[in-house]
Amino acid sequence: MARGKVQMRRIENPVHRQVTFCKRRAGLLKKAKELSVLCDADIGIIIFSTHGKLYELATNGTMRDLIERYRQSCGETQNVGDSTQPKVSTSCFDLFCSSHS
Amino acid sequence: MARGKVQMRRIENPVHRQVTFCKRRAGLLKKAKELSVLCDADIGIIIFSTHGKLYELATNGTMRDLIERYRQSCGETQNVGDSTQPKVSTSCFDLFCSSHS
DNA sequence: GCCTATTCATAAAG
DNA sequence: CTTTATGAATAGGC
Numbered sequence: 001m002a003r004g005k006v007q008m009r010r011i012e013n014p015v016h017r018q019v020t021f022c023k024r025r026a027g028l029l030k031k032a033k034e035l036s037v038l039c040d041a042d043i044g045i046i047i048f049s050t051h052g053k054l055y056e057l058a059t060n061g062t063m064r065d066l067i068e069r070y071r072q073s074c075g076e077t078q079n080v081g082d083s084t085q086p087k088v089s090t091s092c093f094d095l096f097c098s099s100h101s
Numbered sequence: 102m103a104r105g106k107v108q109m110r111r112i113e114n115p116v117h118r119q120v121t122f123c124k125r126r127a128g129l130l131k132k133a134k135e136l137s138v139l140c141d142a143d144i145g146i147i148i149f150s151t152h153g154k155l156y157e158l159a160t161n162g163t164m165r166d167l168i169e170r171y172r173q174s175c176g177e178t179q180n181v182g183d184s185t186q187p188k189v190s191t192s193c194f195d196l197f198c199s200s201h202s
Numbered sequence: 203g204c205c206t207a208t209t210c211a212t213a214a215a216g
Numbered sequence: 217c218t219t220t221a222t223g224a225a226t227a228g229g230c
Contacts, residue, residue, distance in 0.1 A: 002222045003213045010141050020213080021140040027211060028136055031129050031225095032146075039122035040111050040151045045133075046171050048143040054174040063175075067168055070147050073155040074164075103208045104227045121227080128225060132211095 021049060029057050042066065122150060130158050143167065 011017035025047060036043045036059035044066040047055040058066050112118035126148060137144045137160035145167040148156040159167050 002211075002220085002224090003215080005223065006139070006213075008135060008138055011139050016213090017140050021136070021142065023212060024132070024136045024140070025142075028129070028132050030211090031125070031132060034109060035122070035125045035129055035148075037109055038107070038112050038125070039118050041122065041126075042149040044147040046145040046167055047136075048167075048170065048174070050141045052174070054171065056171070056175070063171075066147055066149075067171075069149065070155065070157070070164075070168075073149070073153070074157070103210090103225075104206085104229080106209070107227070117227090124226060131225090 017050075025055060029055075032057055033059055036060065042069075044070075118151070126156060130156075133158055134160055137161065143170075145171075 011020055028047075029045065032043045032045055035041055042060040043057070044059070044063055045055075045057040046063075049055070056063055060066075107121075112121055129148075130146065133144050133146055136142055143161040144158070145160070145164055146156075146158040147164075150156070157164055161167075
């Protein structure tokens with residue numbers, strides 16, 4: 001982005017990667033908050049670092065509520081706005097009920 | 102941001118809000134993918150528009166797996182990297198177990 | 203949806 | 217941590 005373009009590959013230098021992770025993570029969360037305020041949207045973000053540390057953000061209410069709402073919506077919604085996922089047919093309800101017969 | 106600064110309030114004009122929502126949502130998801138690739142992180146994003154439409158992104162695997170992983174981690178993690186939330190003391194496990202005694 | 207002027211984010215350096 | 221040069225995101229128009 002600055003001082004030279006960055007290539008979209010995994011950053012191999014651990015120090016460099018850590019610095020970039022911190023900066024971009026902050027930027028991403030900021031963007032999410034802005035989108036939430038400007039467009040009155042409800043946004044949740046879950047981030048796991050390489051080392052498995054969890055970072056989260058819920059712009060409205062709690063992540064708990066958001067996941068619960070997600071569980072309901074994804075069972076009704078046929079298609080989401082992003083085409084990254086090939087579309088999984090697994091019902092989201094299974095996630096919460098599979099261990100409780 | 103461009104052609105004039107935007108104030109951080111809810112955009113009242115519905116058309117304008119819709120346009121901004123589309124543009125910024127795309128930008129947010131792109132940033133998330135970049136962060137995921139560059140820093141080898143696992144990221145999930147859930148977005149509900151004003152009208153309740155769901156948009157989602159899981160950079161690695163499925164949202165189902167990510168939520169499952171989140172459930173486990175948030176019970177172990179004491180603090181997340183973001184200070185937006187005042188810190189909720191409710192155990193995340195309650196979310197999935199409260200209805201099953 | 204595409205284009206362009208402008209603001210924003212951020213990689214590299216101090 | 218703070219600064220700064222530069223690429224990226226995006227608001228407003230078509």
